[in-house]
Amino acid sequence: MSVRQIVLAARPKGMPNAETFRFDEATLPALQAGDVLVEPAYFSVDPYMRGRMNDAKSYVPPFQVGEPLMGGAVANVLESKADGISAGDLVTGNLTWATQAVVPAKGLKKIDASLAPASYYLGILGMPGLTAYFGLLDIGNPQPGETVVVSGAAGAVGIIVGQIAKIKGCRVVGIAGSDDKVTLLKEQFGFDEVVNYKTATNLTDAIAEACPKGVDVYFDNVGGDVSDAVIKNINFHARIPLCGQIAFYNTTEVPMGPRIQPMLLTRSVLMKGFIVGNYQARFGEGVKQLAAWVNEGKLKYTETTIKGFDKLPEAMLGLFSGQNTGKMIVEV
Template sequence: MSIQQIVLASRPKGMPDANTFRIDDVSLPALQAGDVRVEPTYFSVDPYMRGRMNDAKSYIPPFKVEQPLTGGAVGKVLESKADSFAVGDLVTGNLPWATQAVVAANGLKKIDASLAPASYYLGILGMPGLTAYFGLLDIGNPQPGETVVVSGAAGAVGIIVGQIAKIKGCRVVGIAGSDDKVALLKEEFGFDEVVNYKTATNLTEAIADACPNGVDVYFDNVGGEVSDAVINNINFHARIPLCGQIALYNTTEVPMGPRIQPMLLTRSVLMKGFVIGNYQARFGEGAKQLAAWVNEGKLRYTETTLKGFDKLPEAMLGLFSGQNTGKMIVEV
């Protein structure tokens, strides 16, 4: 049986482009005991995948050149040689960028699309939601009345961080890159204030104006000059969950920025990096609470959906130009 897959054609230097990817026609292998054949219906496209294009040691192995990229996906079981799955089951897991795939069943999880839209299991009820939940609550430890600042606030994780901070009684300030995103975050997602980093003439002053009492928790999704400006406004005993550095993912040289350690030292600030895998043993706890907040109407969500398997590279590149609001999804 012939299917299509998208492979990493070459490792990018700097920003990836269309030549980074290639669509191949390949044949599927026969199922072995414990395997299932899955047809993906939704693919998740996430910033961390850029790091996997580099041949560098990290918390997750790099993609292999001439092999399909992989990522979070939701799909339907078309054929099964595993007792745990039947034909027609909806599942989520890490799948290759392919129109169909034969994978081991033990890497998949059955989902119930009657509880929430299937794509939500890649977003608010999946990796981005859990990232927001554990990063903010475990590291950020927001307290009622504190000011929480979120960079990349209109992204898949940022939108959820801001709403959880509001649930916890905080003043929430987002940082985003367009006036449309500023309006959406304030009007639809309850952010108290949002700064457009692309139009602010002095970002440090703009954040100071939006945070008259300083910054108690900074959820850092982007790094770079945005984070430099936020840290200039950081309070004593502030906490900084370090989640992403998308502003730096495509740099070819190490950029020189402010030396932030003296400020972290003299203000007794905690900065802690994390990846969601650190909390794997507690995923059930996080998913249960996120689902409860969604069902209670306390958490809202949005997605940017591109339709068509061949749109996966376009969706990936769109992350770096801010084309997405909320989770970037490709519907096959």
């Protein structure tokens, strides 16, 4: 059987573009014992995937030139030679960017679309939700009355971080890149204040105004100038979960910024980087609590959905120009 797939055509230097991707045809292998044939219904595109386009050591192996890209997906099972998974099941896992795939069943997890929309298992009940849950609660340790600042606040992770911080009784300040996102975060997701970093004449002062008592927890999704401005407002004994650095993902040179170590040292600040896989043993706990908050109406969610398998490269590039609000999803 022949399927369409999207491969990495060349490693990008700086910002990826259409030439980074190539559409190919591939022939699927026959199913072996333990395999399933799946047809993706939804693909997730995420900023971390940009790092995998570089030939550099990281917490996940790089994509290989000429080989299909891959990421989180929800798929329908068309055929199964594996125990515990049957044709007609809905599953989630890391899948190649292909219209169909033969994969080992052990890497898949069955989901129940009657509990939540299927795409939510790529967002609020998937990697972004778990990232927000563990990063904020385990590292940030927000306490009632504290001020929590979230950069990339309108992204898939940021929206959830802000709402969990509100559940924990905190004052929540977001940082986003458009007036529409500012309005959305305040009116629909309960943020107390939101700073538009693109229009603020002095970002450090704008954050100080939004955080009159300083910053106790900074959930850092972006790095760069935004994080420099937040850290200048950091409080004694603050905590900084270091989740993402999207400001640097497409740079060709390492930019020079303020030396933040003196501020971290003299204010006894904890900064800790993490990836969600660090908490894999506790994923069940996270999904259970996130689902409860969703069902109780305490957590709301939004997605940016682009339709069509061919739109996967476009959706990925859109992450770096802020085209998404909440999770970026491609519906096949």
